[in-house]
Amino acid sequence: MSLNADHTLSLAMALRDFFSAGCATEMADAVPALCAGRTLGEDEARELEYEFNRLFVGPQAVPAPPFASIYLEKEPQLMGRSTLEVREFYLGLGLAVPEGGVPDDFLPYELDAWARLFMVELGEESDEARQTLHEAREWLVQEHMARWLPAFLERAAQSSPSPLMADILKTLENWLHAAKENV
Amino acid sequence: MKRFDHDSGRRGFLKGLLSLGAAGALPGSLLVPAKSQAAPFDASAYQVFRNACPRNCYDTCSIKSYVKDGVLQFVEGAPESTYTKGSLCVKGYAYPRRIYSPDRIKYPMIQEGGRGSGKWRRLSWDEAMDIIADKILDIKKRDGSLLGLGLTKYSGQFGIVNYGVEGMMSSLGYTTRFVGTPCWPAGIDAQNYDLGDMWCNDPEDMVKSKYIIVWGANPAWCSMHSMKYLYEAKRRGAKVLVIDPIFTQTAAKADVFWQVRTGADGALALGMARHLLDMGLVDKDFVENHAVGFEEFADYLRKNVTVEWASEVSGIPASEIREVTEEFAAAKPATVWIGYGMQRHTNGGAMVRSIDAFVAMSGNIGVEGGGARYGHLATWGFNYHAMVQKQPEGSVGFAGASGPKGEFDFAGGGSAKYSDRAVNINKTAQEILDARDPELKMLWISCKNPFAQDFDRNKLERAFKKLEMVVSVEQFFTETVKHSDIVLPATTLFEEWNVNVSYWHYWLSLNEQAIKPMHEAKSNIEIAAALSRAMNRKEPGSCTFAQEVDGKEWMVKEFNKGIYGLFGIESWEDLRNGPAKAKLASSASWNEKKFRTPSGKYEFKSDLCAKNGFKALPEYVEVRKATAPFRLLTPHVQYALHSQFVNLDWMEAFYPEPYVFIHPDAAKAKGIGELDMVRVFSSIGEVKVRAKLTKNVQKDCLVMYEAWFRKLDFNVQNVVDDCAADMGAMKTGAPGVAIHDQFVDIERI
Ligand code: SF4
Numbered sequence: 001m002s003l004n005a006d007h008t009l010s011l012a013m014a015l016r017d018f019f020s021a022g023c024a025t026e027m028a029d030a031v032p033a034l035c036a037g038r039t040l041g042e043d044e045a046r047e048l049e050y051e052f053n054r055l056f057v058g059p060q061a062v063p064a065p066p067f068a069s070i071y072l073e074k075e076p077q078l079m080g081r082s083t084l085e086v087r088e089f090y091l092g093l094g095l096a097v098p099e100g101g102v103p104d105d106f107l108p109y110e111l112d113a114w115a116r117l118f119m120v121e122l123g124e125e126s127d128e129a130r131q132t133l134h135e136a137r138e139w140l141v142q143e144h145m146a147r148w149l150p151a152f153l154e155r156a157a158q159s160s161p162s163p164l165m166a167d168i169l170k171t172l173e174n175w176l177h178a179a180k181e182n183v
Numbered sequence: 184m185k186r187f188d189h190d191s192g193r194r195g196f197l198k199g200l201l202s203l204g205a206a207g208a209l210p211g212s213l214l215v216p217a218k219s220q221a222a223p224f225d226a227s228a229y230q231v232f233r234n235a236c237p238r239n240c241y242d243t244c245s246i247k248s249y250v251k252d253g254v255l256q257f258v259e260g261a262p263e264s265t266y267t268k269g270s271l272c273v274k275g276y277a278y279p280r281r282i283y284s285p286d287r288i289k290y291p292m293i294q295e296g297g298r299g300s301g302k303w304r305r306l307s308w309d310e311a312m313d314i315i316a317d318k319i320l321d322i323k324k325r326d327g328s329l330l331g332l333g334l335t336k337y338s339g340q341f342g343i344v345n346y347g348v349e350g351m352m353s354s355l356g357y358t359t360r361f362v363g364t365p366c367w368p369a370g371i372d373a374q375n376y377d378l379g380d381m382w383c384n385d386p387e388d389m390v391k392s393k394y395i396i397v398w399g400a401n402p403a404w405c406s407m408h409s410m411k412y413l414y415e416a417k418r419r420g421a422k423v424l425v426i427d428p429i430f431t432q433t434a435a436k437a438d439v440f441w442q443v444r445t446g447a448d449g450a451l452a453l454g455m456a457r458h459l460l461d462m463g464l465v466d467k468d469f470v471e472n473h474a475v476g477f478e479e480f481a482d483y484l485r486k487n488v489t490v491e492w493a494s495e496v497s498g499i500p501a502s503e504i505r506e507v508t509e510e511f512a513a514a515k516p517a518t519v520w521i522g523y524g525m526q527r528h529t530n531g532g533a534m535v536r537s538i539d540a541f542v543a544m545s546g547n548i549g550v551e552g553g554g555a556r557y558g559h560l561a562t563w564g565f566n567y568h569a570m571v572q573k574q575p576e577g578s579v580g581f582a583g584a585s586g587p588k589g590e591f592d593f594a595g596g597g598s599a600k601y602s603d604r605a606v607n608i609n610k611t612a613q614e615i616l617d618a619r620d621p622e623l624k625m626l627w628i629s630c631k632n633p634f635a636q637d638f639d640r641n642k643l644e645r646a647f648k649k650l651e652m653v654v655s656v657e658q659f660f661t662e663t664v665k666h667s668d669i670v671l672p673a674t675t676l677f678e679e680w681n682v683n684v685s686y687w688h689y690w691l692s693l694n695e696q697a698i699k700p701m702h703e704a705k706s707n708i709e710i711a712a713a714l715s716r717a718m719n720r721k722e723p724g725s726c727t728f729a730q731e732v733d734g735k736e737w738m739v740k741e742f743n744k745g746i747y748g749l750f751g752i753e754s755w756e757d758l759r760n761g762p763a764k765a766k767l768a769s770s771a772s773w774n775e776k777k778f779r780t781p782s783g784k785y786e787f788k789s790d791l792c793a794k795n796g797f798k799a800l801p802e803y804v805e806v807r808k809a810t811a812p813f814r815l816l817t818p819h820v821q822y823a824l825h826s827q828f829v830n831l832d833w834m835e836a837f838y839p840e841p842y843v844f845i846h847p848d849a850a851k852a853k854g855i856g857e858l859d860m861v862r863v864f865s866s867i868g869e870v871k872v873r874a875k876l877t878k879n880v881q882k883d884c885l886v887m888y889e890a891w892f893r894k895l896d897f898n899v900q901n902v903v904d905d906c907a908a909d910m911g912a913m914k915t916g917a918p919g920v921a922i923h924d925q926f927v928d929i930e931r932i
Contacts, residue, residue: 013209013210013211016211016213017211020213022290022305022307023304023305024304046304049304049305050295050296050301050302050303050304053292053303053304053305054301054303057289057290057292057303057305058286058287058288058289058290058292058303058660059288059289059290059292059303059657059660059664059670059672060301060303060660060664060665061285061286061660061893062285062286065285067285070285075280075832075833076285076832077279077280077283077284077285078283078284078285078701079254079255079283079701080283083254084252084254087252090214090217091217092197092198093197093198093201094197094198094199094201094216094217095201095214095215095216095217096214096215096216096217096218097213097214097215098213098214098215100699100702100703101699101700101701101702101703101704102702108213109213109214112209112212112213112214113214115209115212116201116209116212116214117201119209120200120201124200129196129200132196132197133197133200136197
């Protein structure tokens, strides 16, 4: 499927918001943009939160940690070489992850970087600047995100996601597809 | 893979576009402008930090940690310590893997829908502390005291500042404490009766020994840094005898191996003592001038003990007992390393006393290269600043005097009107079930994993049902976390400040914070401070713990002049250059032969021991009677420390699954083949596991190494009951536990 630029951008932001959500409300807020306007009741949102934590957060070992280095390192770990590579990339953009102990290659951070680049690119008039932004975004998607997100999606898919979660994961997959095509 | 082109012109251009407002309009953005000084990526820029392994391990290694870009890259043993000598064990080398494991607990979380439901919700630290504080205040209101709040904590994360957990409890009021230790209490009391304290020689002086008996310890796995002293002693001509019911890796390195019948070590030692007597090999000067009660003991031996009897009970041929005894007596100095394994019996303390007596008679106490080595706490004289906290004004507690709260309780009992309620850590389940007036309502668990380590797991599960709230402070999702309501993520050694010493060697190591805590992990004292903020917000004055703590400052506050003097350092900062070793007048403990017993001498006959309900002399005590066809041993494995480490992928690669080890003859009789799935069971529970056939174990014995596998529900505590050892109550607050007096049956499934 192909998505237009605005839609791809808003999906990136909604996915970012979903995967960085810390509670049911934040998750529920992101869902309409990810699942064709669907809204969740309180109970549904709560169940989604439990499932989200089972798949991505913990406290038990999770099947699909949302960190690039888990999939890109020879031996999966946090704060691997790929994490530092992403940190270097952000630095190149003059950006950094906020203070705290969350690795730089946390999925929402990467989506955020992508969205920023794309947003600026869309509004930029100079060809040269657009070209540079485009290259940066191309690296992020083709050379980085596209190398780990399929494995992440696969692991999540194999961990009996609910139909709702499966929908959200499908949206992520579609976004990745669009982001790859767009560049 | 292509790297992004960081050509400076372009990079600068991007930077301009993105950070100077061009993307300011992106709603809900997470990334922030990089600080201008953020310019790392200098390949040579390793920062080196000092750390100290806080595992409950003889070796307490001094670690050098290499950090680049804020990431711990690798660790090595500190070369400055002659003990650690540049190397770590397989567990220590796995540390980077451990802190960066995706499986670590990342956030405070609450389990809704019941314990074990798996319905976890994230909490902010403030929310978590509010819920906990509300519960504590609720208990206080209902009971009029905080005795309904219990703490179970042991040695999961050593380091002096971590006694702030006990401090946190005291700062709330008088609470219920699980006291004692499952580890070594029977032997501690035994050595206290005999010598007046537990105080071992410097292990590094084993190189001087001419004869070494390793009795019920497996240092090749559990104290690998000590092995070099055994090897060096051997190289210099010493003989090494290993006494163990299992043919261990250490036994494989020995000159002689005695596969003793489990729990018969005391009889064996007495037989050896009798032979010393018969051969006139007793050190007359020692027993006459530095000991009391020797004649009575000699009399006991003559009347009750023969080498033949000892042979019959222990399974070691009489001729060998005689030969080794004579060799041991002839070799000066000679030493016995008394392992903790051999005292985890209903007669454990009595057995340690028999071995002490044998070593004492041979004249090897107070001698460099000699000694009845068990452990020591001689270097632990810190301030315990984090631990010693005052109860809030008007706190009500348990009326009456307080006993010791464990072997590491250096705070001393005051003469306050109230005290904490002490319950036995080795009977966690039973104590929770039995607690009355008030009942135990809430349990705080830190530095401990009761479901992996406490006994009678099925009973523990029943007991936990009685609790209204369980809070676990953890790094990984253990079975205990599964049985908790709230979990709080704890820092690892690399993420906190601390200072650490050993109960075996004499080195002191600084533990610097080497990296920022991962995720939202906090140290124990930071958690205490957060709880104090919540408590005081809700009820001013309800918690006396500092509301802000600085880990480094609190570490510094543990030092005092005594420590500086003992280790010959000017300041803690000297430890940044490497660990320091205590300045010892002699490598031998008791070198002045001034004993800390009531008589001031070595006590073959201890009235104190008699007063506490045991025999005054180190007499033979029979071990627990069998209740099932096989004795079960559940010792430590090389790749784990209790439940720590085996859950890591690197360890799984070495040690993917547990086994029950069984002698081929026993297996044949039971129709069990190599790698067959079996059921190991007793009246309290069962374990399903695969069998391995080996002659390393005795025919009436099964061995399952204690460990926790993240993907398996293997747990040896299903079949280990909470039967007490004889001694331990005097010095640690509760008797030990007869971990190796367990009986099971086995069948193929
Ligand atoms: S577990 Fe023991 S031997 Fe291994 S690194 Fe830690 S202190 Fe050293």
